[in-house]
Amino acid sequence: MSQEHHDDDGRGGHIHQEPTSFFWKYVLSIDHKMIGKQYLFTAMFFLLFGGMMALMMRWQIAYPSQPVPVLGALLKPLAAEQLEAKYPDAKTRPKPAKNTIFTADTLKDGKVVIQGGAIAPEGYTKLVTMHGSMMIFFVIIPILVGAFGNFLIPLHIGARDVAFPILNALSYWLFFIASVLILGAFFLEAGTAAAGWTSYPPLSALSEMDPASSSGGAIWVLSLFFIGFSSIVTGVNFLATIVTMRAPGMTWTRLPLVTWSQFITAVFQTLATPVLAAALMMLFMDQVAGTNFFIPAGIHTTADEPLSRAGGGHPLLWQHVFWFYSHPAVYILILPGMGIASDLLSTFARKPIFGYKAMVASMCGIMFLGFVVWGHHMFLSGIGAGMGKFFMTTTMLIALPSAIKVFNWLATMYGGSLSWRSPGLWAYSFIAMFTIGGLSGIFMAATPVDIPMHDTYYIVAHFHYVVFGGTLMAVFGGLTFWFPKFFGRMMSEFWAKVHWAFTFVAFNLTFFPMHLLGEGGHMRRIGSAVEKYEFLQPLQGMNVFITHAAILLGFSQLIFLANFFYSMFYGPKAEANPWRSNTLEWTTASPVPYHNYDRIPIVQHGPYEYNAAPETTGSDWQPQDRQTNAAKKG
């Protein structure tokens, strides 16, 4: 009987039998919901790992050369004398480790005179590189696109799965391979890459320049190549899905903004990521095949003779090709978060989104402009002044769509009935924090002001405000909100609020002072500024404060993890629509059944019909597959 309800509607809602074996159900699943969860759990692991690396960095900045608590003692390498003691037989004794993240103990006459376990200089640059690479590629993009995109797009458009489910699984396993590679680098002798997530050559191309670059950098390149490939396949999949598999009545102007944001993101993924692939392959060739794409002639190492490389390449070429992708990448990092915030806001303000068409137009504006602003990362890199003027203009323009969105969000809140339940709190926080991040961007877009700000903590503050304060807060809100759909249970509202409060306060205490550090000239990517630079010494107090706030911020996330995993198994069972939200996923059961919808819904109106005619309909919400006719009772 139920099988007849699973008919597709002739538009390609593929019919799958739900697999029964553990392997096909949980491991090699082709169900978009399970794949979404796979992305989610992998990304959450990297969130912890990347966050831990950030705390290690902050420890080094605040307490230079002090052993890192707990981790330092556990993970420090053995010094030569200690190896002799542990492995008396010289034949089986391993050599002292090189290129390690932690320092080893310094011994004199068999006694430890300087404790090891502090962050070594080469360790710091590796942490900086890995923290950035992991957070961008292995946390935010997988959660936004792999988890939320996969899980929600078919549900939001009223489909049973994505257009190409097997390719979808392939996407995840490519991501998995990339994860293995990037984690594996920690166990190699050369170690991980150490040239920043931006990996500028010649540093990243030549192992002579840095012990970890080139060999560690080559693994980094391969890992990113796999993850880029995963991204492209996902982008193609999502574009095809949204274009071809919308349920009857789901016109483009009735799509939830979550779906619109995923659509624009998928455009970036499909068209921009391949350029990164090209850049990565050229860098890889420079690293292992002796090519000279990015290596000019006459380059020296610390020796006085030039390297025997033919040269002819140009370091700026990498920056152009890399940023051509990486700027659209930052829009990949924010757009789905904006979509989530919009949907959450409308639900928790019980009001339609103000200016739906303007919101869509803004995102389309970001889509077009996003391809022509990459040079603003390169204002001081040696490009000509004319190119600087061009990119300054386009960058000023791209501030406009984001501003329009903020005003529309504010107008949505005006006159609403704003719930203070945790997804709502996250949505309001998103708007507040994204505003700060966006406004600080204007300083950098003004090129003369970028001169003192570039490569300082001002930039670090800016992007952490948009990605952590913006996207990650939207993610927390989205996970709490869609938890019933993912797992069929509710997260604890109390602990969600506690987590929100701690995170909101600690986040601002950590990252707002970084604006002041940047104004004071504090450069990026340096492990101990105070010991080295006189002009930075007044700022060390702020550094210590930021580190303490960061530790609070890091440990606060444990509240979320505890809430998340406990509720997954023991949380109260959720009804189909605990939030009385309008979009299609709430019309089906919690958790979402394998086939998504018993019948493919027929969409009647837009996704934000809250309080359209509450007196007549008797409710303040209206699912998308119900008539809006005020005369009809809900």
Next chain:
Amino acid sequence: MIPEPLKKFIVPAAVGLPVLVGIILTFLHGDMGYTLPNINSAYGEEIDSLYRIIMYTVGFVFFLVEGLLVYFVIEYRERPGRKVIYTHGSQKAELIWTIVPGLYLIWLGVYQISSWERIREKFPKASEGRELVQVFPQQYAWDFRHPGENGAFGDEDDWNEPVLKVPVNQNILLKMSSKDVIHSFFLPFARVKMDVLPGMQTRAWFKLDRIPCWDPKKNQAVLLTEPEFKSKRIAMKGFALKDKVRDTTGVRDFYYEPVPGAKVKVAADGKLEDFDPDQARIDYIFHHMDVACAELCGMNHYTMRAFCEVYPQDLYQKLVADKAEEIDGADKWKTIWDKVYAKFNVIDE
């Protein structure tokens, strides 16, 4: 306690007052808190004033938006009987908040183009009076090369030092190229920053109107104009000026010889020990400011510090003349400079 008609002003006041305070503080920001000294008389003030303009406008928007947001969250919070304003938008509102910010951004862009051109295109020509310095960073040190008395590079009177020595109140034009990886020349007090790449030449220019010195009584750095410098007793010259951080409390010991042979030790609290009375009466000690590398260049990137010493013009001439007399025997950089530079696009106008 509070009369009934005034109760509806509680929330707006509670939100509006901090907003107002915030806007006022923003305008005062430049005089409060920590800001870097700015001694670039060529365009330093232009940059800082542009920064202030953006701070005022953006700060106003920040407080407006955040204030409204907090106000809305409180005022429109979910309550029994709350009536929601159902609307899908307003074309008029969209037009206003598209056009007004759009105009602001366009204005801002246009306003700062001339500054950008001055800083990045209009380098001082030789006819305007300038000092040329070639900057040659490597992992992990800076080298600065001066053209000597004849003002041209590539001949015998060129001299180089790891310290950037420049005259005050004079255009300085830096021609920079890297030996190995990408570095970035950052002179914080002058608002100068420019990447330095291998295989090509980048340029930066500035003009300083202050001389960094050290006040031994207050134990802090001080910036003197040239007339001030000349009117004070400054300890410098012919000495090995070492500043050594003894421990993390920041106590420093300066050792200097105002005249050859006379050693005077100045402790952190300004007290002088082992001093010769004639030399003891000093106002300031000649000091330097930091040059930093602002582009990750390898594991010891954080150590890539150099000093920049600023000299009064007459002393600078004497310095250059003294350098000409030194026998520059082991200039190991000379061959590398000439070999490497010969391949680059050296712009020499």
Next chain:
Amino acid sequence: MSDASAHAAHAGEPGHAVHAVSEFEHAQSKLGMWLFLASEVMFFSGLIGAYIVLRMGGTKEVFDGSVLNWKLAAVNTVALLASSLTMALAISAIRRDDIHRAAINIFLTISLGGVFLIIKAIEYSTKFLHHITPGTNVFYSCYFTMTGFHGIHVLAGLIVLGVLLVRILQGRYSSKNYTVIENTGLYWHLVDVVWIFLFPILYLL
């Protein structure tokens, strides 16, 4: 649920029994392939753009196409163009249910692609024998990288075509089920178009 629908494969996926691919799945699958091809265009654009930049900053002595064997490359160009023709013929054959003709044309496509790769191998090996490697100068860096990645794409295409040939002969495709072949044809045409750009850029100009 009937067996046919239970085994209903996604368009573009190696199917099980002979079954009809719906018009919807056919169009959807083709859209997916076009999107993928757009991404491939961007990939090669990245490489070609890099070449243009390097060449503009480089010297004529280094960026001299005459060091390459344009005659062999011309043969390669003809081979690829012909293989695109045979590919199109294969598609039109399968649409007429002419399995025999389709198989022959796929076979010809593979052969012509194989010729391409063999000539490429000859080109590469002669260079290596003369100690010319990707590191010799930046022109060769570009040459080896661009033609190398193109060659990898040709090889991938040939592998897929090989599998298709086997399956055509097994009778798995028909006028109602030829989406995979058409999509492979689109991919093959892209590979051809990329070569049409690479050939003059590297060898002639």
